Amino acid sequence: MGLFEGFAITARQHRFFGGERVTNEYSGGRTRDQHDQKEAKPERVHGRHVLNRYEDGMEKCIGCELCAGVCPAKCIYVRGKDNDPENPTSPGERFGFVYEINYLRCIHCDLCVEACPTEAITESKLFEFSFLNRTDAIYTKTELVVGDDGRPQQMPWEDWREGDDTNTSAWMRATAPSGSAEFEGQVGWSGELGYGVRAPEPAQPERDATTKTVKAVRR
Amino acid sequence: MGLVQDILDEGFSGIQHNFITARLEDLVRWSRARSSWPASFGLACCAIEMMATGAAHYDISRFGMEVFRASPRQADIMIVAGRVSQKMAPVLRQVYDQMMEPKWVISMGVCASSGGMFNNYAIVQGVDQVVPVDVYAPGCPPTPETLIHAIETLHGLIETGELLKRRVASGSGANVHVEAAPVPSQPVPVMLGAR
Numbered sequence: 001m002g003l004f005e006g007f008a009i010t011a012r013q014h015r016f017f018g019g020e021r022v023t024n025e026y027s028g029g030r031t032r033d034q035h036d037q038k039e040a041k042p043e044r045v046h047g048r049h050v051l052n053r054y055e056d057g058m059e060k061c062i063g064c065e066l067c068a069g070v071c072p073a074k075c076i077y078v079r080g081k082d083n084d085p086e087n088p089t090s091p092g093e094r095f096g097f098v099y100e101i102n103y104l105r106c107i108h109c110d111l112c113v114e115a116c117p118t119e120a121i122t123e124s125k126l127f128e129f130s131f132l133n134r135t136d137a138i139y140t141k142t143e144l145v146v147g148d149d150g151r152p153q154q155m156p157w158e159d160w161r162e163g164d165d166t167n168t169s170a171w172m173r174a175t176a177p178s179g180s181a182e183f184e185g186q187v188g189w190s191g192e193l194g195y196g197v198r199a200p201e202p203a204q205p206e207r208d209a210t211t212k213t214v215k216a217v218r219r
Numbered sequence: 220m221g222l223v224q225d226i227l228d229e230g231f232s233g234i235q236h237n238f239i240t241a242r243l244e245d246l247v248r249w250s251r252a253r254s255s256w257p258a259s260f261g262l263a264c265c266a267i268e269m270m271a272t273g274a275a276h277y278d279i280s281r282f283g284m285e286v287f288r289a290s291p292r293q294a295d296i297m298i299v300a301g302r303v304s305q306k307m308a309p310v311l312r313q314v315y316d317q318m319m320e321p322k323w324v325i326s327m328g329v330c331a332s333s334g335g336m337f338n339n340y341a342i343v344q345g346v347d348q349v350v351p352v353d354v355y356a357p358g359c360p361p362t363p364e365t366l367i368h369a370i371e372t373l374h375g376l377i378e379t380g381e382l383l384k385r386r387v388a389s390g391s392g393a394n395v396h397v398e399a400a401p402v403p404s405q406p407v408p409v410m411l412g413a414r
Contacts, residue, residue, distance in 0.1 A: 023278045026364055028371030038364060073329070073336035073359075104333035104345075107359030127362055130369035131355040132376075134347075137332075159368055 046108040060120035061096035067112035075105035099141040128159040150194015258294030259287040262301030265328040272363040291317040302330035
């Protein structure tokens with residue numbers, strides 16, 4: 001009776017017999033019940049970009065176009081402009097006047113984050129979004145710059161949940177300062193609107209000891 | 220028998236609405252959204268994520284989509300997963316034409332949506348030049364969550380019937396306008412590096 005042996009194995013996986021449920025019942029936010037939850041994400045996951053601001057509200061972007069130059073998909077378009085000395089947008093000479101990212105080209109490689117000299121562009125953990133037309137997919141500066149509370153702006157076609165906008169920076173670079181012994185315990189990131197100055201990253205062995213393995217949430 | 224002729228001519232929209240037929244149309248839309256079978260059109264690495272969406276961890280049979288049909292005649296949604304080369308484009312269009320109305324298209328991943336990082340002569344720069352796309356899922360490749368978000372966005376639009384109304388009004392799919400480029404009478408030489 002090989003047929004029923006197979007069925008018995010399947011039946012034993014059922015919750016009734018103490019089996020574990022493997023299916024993550026995320027449904028894109030349409031059924032907002034208790035099962036509609038995202039899986040836990042690693043802290044350096046690459047998602048939608050944000051343009052950060054300093055603690056005093058000034059923009060970090062200086063319009064240097066290094067991100068646009070390094071982008072392998074050529075999805076970033078930046079134009080810099082001289083700051084108005086009376087009413088500057090960013091500290092220093094220039095600021096990002098035009099900043100556009102086309103999400104129908106972006107491959108979330110994070111090379112722009114690596115290239116940015118002022119830590120202006122980083123990535124949040126949101127990747128649950130989809131577009132109904134091509135114009136929605138081109139994010140301009142108005143959509144990318146963080147709000148006055150330092151949190152990313154939420155578009156209607158994006159599905160933000162708790163935790164997607166925490167630590168949008170400071171953990172995003174692969175070339176973390178504590179990777180080199182010279183920078184261990186030093187503050188590697190400039191202060192940020194809404195988050196302030198972050199604690200320095202610990203030394204490599206210390207960090208390895210404390211890093212928890214990210215596991216999927218089981219219910 | 221005006222009523223029967225209207226239904227034969229125009230389908231459900233030919234019925235003069237009363238409360239029974241209005242509920243019937245809701246039921247039709249509901250069943251269209253809840254059992255929309257995808258045509259398997261996996262072309263590249265996005266197809267791996269599409270398979271992952273179909274497997275037990277994400278399980279799109281929750282949305283009535285677990286049967287990926289090899290025959291386009293049995294499919295409702297075409298998920299274009301991966302980069303479409305110029306040679307593949309006519310095949311894609313033929314598969315789309317073979318699908319039965321009503322039909323929808325999800326452009327999965329940046330290569331299908333706009334060519335992505337392959338901005339070259341071999342890849343179609345956006346599959347909406349070939350077929351009318353309803354929902355674009357960004358990412359390289361999109362995670363199963365992104366694809367589920369796109370699928371559920373599309374299902375919501377199918378349930379409201381908005382997409383089909385728009386298609387009837389404009390004669391096309393979502394935001395797509397294709398017209399033939401005018402053919403010059405004389406061949407135009409390509410001057411590379413010329414000033």
